[in-house]
Amino acid sequence: MAVSDKILKRSIDPSVHQMLARAEELGLETAWDRYEAMLPECGFGELGVCCRNCNMGPCRISPFEDAGPKRGVCGATADIIVARNLIRMIAAGAAAHSDHGRDLAHTMLLTAEGKGGGYEIRDEQKLQALAAEYNISTEGRSKEETALALARAVYAEFGKQEGPIQFSRRAPQKRVGLWQKLGIDPRGVDREIVEIMHRTHIGVDNDPVNLILQGLRAAIADGWGGSMIATEISDVLFGTPKPTRSLANLGVLKADEVNIIVHGHEPTLSEMIVAASRDAEMLALATKLGAKGINVVGLCCTGNEVLMRHGIPLAGNFLQQELAVITGAVEAIIVDVQCIMPALGNLTGCFHTKFISTSPKAKFPGATHIEFHEEQAYDIAKEIVRLAVENYRWRKPGQVVIPNDKVECLVGFSTEAILAALGGSLDPLLEQIKSGAIKGIAGVVGCNNPKVQHDFGHVYLVQELIKNNVLVVTTGCNAIACAKVGLMLPEAAAQAGDGLKAVCQSLGIPPVLHMGSCVDISRILTMCAAVANALGVDISDLPVAGAAPEWMSEKAVSIGSYVVSSGIFTVLGTVPPVLGSSAVTELLTSGAKEVVGAAFAVEPDPVKAAQLMIGHIEAKRTALGI
């Protein structure tokens, strides 16, 4: 199929080109079309100088020296407005991750009480380790009793008033001391989010630095609290990921099977959908209706969760959600929370595809709502799978276009799996870093954003890093982008610099390690803390760097903030809405170094971004004397 230049410019992924051409042929719009229709986007919003926090406004500060207002009605300057808006984004992002963590804690509580409709404690070893971290005695306790005590302790983290959040104590003592000194050691997950909403109310906190410090405190409560809880409890309930092989890209959809897509973020429902899709009754029903089987595939972070633990194939990342539906081969797209485009309602209306929402927190126009309750998890999952299988009858084979693109990947690198690959200790990794075979470690994460050519920011940044012997750990939509181009195969070591190549080849690992979903960036924090503790230094001393080349969500703002607060230099590929305040911009890109030992940079060119990260890593190596 001939593809126009316009389509080629939208993505580097040929499956996306094919499906965008198909969308054009069918007269269907996608996020890229809606983005174009949105141009020009409002400059006040881009600069972050629009304030809607009270009804004397909306106010906006003119970016021009000689024209327009310089203060809002209350007198707020651009610096105040930008800082308030930024930390409200952090609050939303931290709330999203942490509420996800809370849901997992709730599921563990129900499971421990014997009320979980099909869940069990899969990783007892991790349960014991976490209990020990919480000082919960396991002696004479059944695993359910331990899990109950742990669930209650973890649940309490959200509503704590005085802190500390237990997992934050995984950070090196020096880092915790710094947080305490700055007054940004979180007291409780919910408290810090609520306090942002209070401080940004009209007439409360009007000091940009004080505002941003609170933003960092909430972000730390996310990374070392809500997100880390989500990761750890998911591992206890569903198993800690181990290396496993799978496939990625739209070609994982099958022409002759019932295709079910799980999309969103939490593993709670998707785990049960996977189980129900293997139910003999469902398989028999599928056969009866002429399908060769039931094919569950994932999108976004729910996809990453079931990929990491069960090798469930990935259909794609954020910007591919509409394209998956446009294949005409999807019987049901089942969603929970976060990053689900409301556009799916109208779009699925053009196909036989059922759009099934499941969370009481997230309803969508055009969706069938089948509410998910953990107590009847398996039964509800089976009902949803049944709906999908029965829908196979209505598929129009003549309308099905599935791209051939699918690439193999080796995934499942939890911190524990990385340790196991290293032979049980971090030492071999540290030796390779000290010797310079591996220059450093980069965490590359984040979303898709039509402002950036899809996957271009992700893939070229990661390729440049590994070429320069920087080991890449990744999560979220970056991980999916890497999987789709084969960077997650051990053979991809051939694309790495000589040092990294040798290490990967000797361990049989890819140069780009998939660590999970976006809450699993907490795994990267845990690993950095372990490395820093092993070396007796702070995280900010390590030859590590972070990047979010195609970020768009508020969660990404929270992530960037907790990564920087943890002492890790972070490069953003799209500009955050802060440029309206030179003071806030200066603080984030430079001043923060003096405060938390790390700062942000913005660099849309992925190769230049990689060079910034490599430069930072080199400087840290020199400072460490290695």
Add this chain to the structure above:
Amino acid sequence: MEQFEGPFLLVDPQRCVGCHTCELACAAAHTQAGSIIGAVLAQERLHRRNRVVQVEGVKLPVQCRQCQDAPCVRVCPTGATYRTETYTAVDQARCIGCRLCMMVCPFGAIHVATTTVAGQEKRAAFKCDLCVDRPDGPACVAACPTKALSLRYPRQEADRASQAAARQFLEALASQPQLCS
């Protein structure tokens, strides 16, 4: 008599931040209610006569240039589009929605949309009328938060430019006496 030089809207693209406020102000100025909130409450149709576009990252509003020899006037088969002393007008009662004016406008500044004329729903052309009925002048100019828009009178602009050039020439003469010889 010398022909009157009607005014037009001038845009400074360096000042436009693409906030679309001018579009809202335009639409509001042409409602009964006179405000966006009032019009929404009264369920009035909102039509903008201008459009903010983006070219190569530069944002700017586009609207009618009030051409003196306007293709839209020439092409209009019913005489609905006509030239007044100050601007190029549309009489929506006579407009048949044929869209020829849309086709020939080199600025893409005319569009046809559904409206109500004398109690009847119909399709008719919309274009900038410089808010001639608005005592304070064009609503978009007043609304622009960065002062990217201004109403300019070409004759006055030309006079100002020739005055300035003449002054500069005289100053040059004064400082360079050899030019006088």
